[in-house]
Amino acid sequence: MNNSYSQLPEVFFAEATPEEATSPKVVLLNKGLAESLGLEVEELNPEVLCGNELPEGAAPIAQAYAGHQFGNFTMLGDGRAILLGEQLTPSGDRVDIGLKGSGPTAFSRGGDGLAALGPMLREYIISEAMHALGIPTSRSLSVTLTGNDVHRENILPGAVLVRTASSYLRVGTFQYAAARQVPEDLKELADYAIERHFPDIASQDNSYELLLGNVIERQAALLAKWQLVGFIHGVMNTDNMTISGETIDYGPCAFMDVYDPATVFSSIDVNGRYKYGNQPGIASWNLARFAETLLPLLDENQDEAIQIAEKQLARFGNVFEREWLNGMRAKLGLLDEQPLDEALSKELLLIMKDAQADFTNTFRALTDENVEQPVWFSEDAFCEWKKKWETRRKQQTATIEESYEIMRLSNPSVIPRNHRVEEAIEAAENGDFSVLHKLNQVLASPYSYSEEQVDYTKPTDSSAPYRTYCGT
Structure with missing residues (x-):
């Protein structure tokens, strides 16, 4: 591990020291990511993954940056993240590895720099799900309980996330x-x-x-x-x-x-x-x-x-x-281009909005007629649209099997449903990580359309608005 970023002028960073974790315990370890980075899994012990021990070559720093936050410009910096350094992977890539929630830095602006278990689990779940969906993202290597309390509205268990990215230049x-x-x-x-x-x-x-x-x-x-x-x-x-x-x-x-x-x-x-x-x-x-x-x-x-x-x-x-538009063509099984494809796509979205349709399950149902079909598929507006869509697919040289194949590769069967994420986090906060492990397993293959995914395709039955929080 080395740190090329620290070769920039010193104004771009400040040296940082992770806060000591009193009794670290690893609760999530991404072995597949570790191996792809060229790390020795057996060396990723709790002391290293919480920041108590530094990897060879690490030069921990907090990065300085500014930002428009909700439109207002502010001078900022990593207030609860520490960049340990960069790992050169077996494939020759340079990857940032850092800690999140490891204590205050020079940029904490009065904050404690710590993180509670729940938000770190959320980042692990969502970032790894995004990776499985094929979306460029930072990734999560591990979550470690620190044994230290974090004071928010309540006293919460503290945790450190180890995350990676091709860089955190912003x-x-x-x-x-x-x-x-x-x-x-x-x-x-x-x-x-x-x-x-x-x-x-x-x-x-x-x-x-x-x-x-x-x-x-x-x-x-x-x-x-x-x-x-x-x-x-x-x-x-x-x-x-x-x-x-x-x-x-x-x-x-x-x-x-x-x-x-x-x-x-x-x-x-x-x-x-x-x-x-x-x-x-x-x-x-x-x-x-x-x-x-x-x-x-x-x-x-x-x-x-x-x-x-x-x-x-x-x-x-x-x-x-x-x-x-190319993405929508793939979601609709269109392997060539025609001028009216955009209108066809946007017409479907308008019908979906009026029907209050589930976004993911709409395309899942179009992809696989064997799954439960939404009730609104019988409404006139959708039936008329479906005729146009079927006509459009017949106009291309691709076979119907090829059309469905590109749809299966483009329409996830599962996403991190909000109620499932909350369910997994709540169980983990109460000491049961089995719900979390099962969710991560299902989300790792979002395009598989497997039987084990069926229960995870259902939206919440709650009418209450869903709210998310920063966790700081």
């Missing part, structure tokens, strides 16, 4: 550099980001423009994947948007049951800024903030720099629409 990292107005630091950060994530553009004369374009393209593709599975991030601040195009920060996130673009779960998002239907627009807004930080690097003439940035930013909508 839009907010660049905002931090830009706000300090030290051109040399901004350039060094941009060069580091290019070398870390886009080394093939490093020698190009317009490498900073290409950096902007690549980040825009990755984020547009990521947002399309979120929308296609009904995922709602809940806190799309600029400090939670990565340069790598990975999903990070699984705080008040959740998956939508009933399809409604106005769906919002986060208890702190009182105005619905980050509701499902707003997510692509918010991502575009965040990327505009990223572009602003790069203006001094794009061109010495500010007017020219703005034109370059605007040209790249204009690509977001096109990339998102392309990725989303």
Whole structure:
């Protein structure tokens, strides 16, 4: 393990020391991830996974960054996360490994830097489910009880999550550099980001423009994947948007049951800024903030720099629409392209909204006629749409078997249903981890359409609105 990030100017981080865990106990260990990282599973003992012992080569730091939080700019930093270093995997990738909930840092702003068991289990469940769904994401290596209490509204058991990502460079990292107005630091950060994530553009004369374009393209593709599975991030601040195009920060996130673009779960998002239907627009807004930080690097003439940035930013909508529409084609078993595909897709979504249809189960039922079909499938609006859909599928050269195969690969049978996640966390907090293990096992193969998944496909029967919380 080493730490290339700590070779940046010292203003980008602060040394950090994990708080001692009095009696660590590992409750979740992702052996498959550990092996893919090239780690020796038998060496991942509780003392290492809680931060009491540091791996060889670790240089623990907390990263500095800024961010627009619900639209308001703030200078920030890792308040309860410590980057241990970077692991070079057997495949040659460089992967950040860090602790979350391991105590205060220089950026904790009066907070305790700790985490309770429940939120760390939530991040483990959701991040690993996102990985299984094929969505770029940070991942979870382990959850360890610390033996220390965490004081929130109540006294809760403390826990540390070990998580990984291709890096935790954020839009907010660049905002931090830009706000300090030290051109040399901004350039060094941009060069580091290019070398870390886009080394093939490093020698190009317009490498900073290409950096902007690549980040825009990755984020547009990521947002399309979120929308296609009904995922709602809940806190799309600029400090939670990565340069790598990975999903990070699984705080008040959740998956939508009933399809409604106005769906919002986060208890702190009182105005619905980050509701499902707003997510692509918010991502575009965040990327505009990223572009602003790069203006001094794009061109010495500010007017020219703005034109370059605007040209790249204009690509977001096109990339998102392309990725989303291609994803919808796959969900509907369409292997070629026709001009009316977008209208066909959006007509279905409108019918689903009016019918208050379950998002995941609608596409599951279209994919597999042997599963329970929604009652609203007998309504006139859907029957008319289905005729158009069947006609459209007959117009392609692909066989009906090929059409259903792409649907099975694109429409998950299971997602982390909110009530199932809460059920697993509550059981674990009471000492029973069997519910959690079973849920993780089911979520690991979301496209298998297996018998053991059937009970996990059912939405909650509660009419109460679901709310998620940051856990800080």
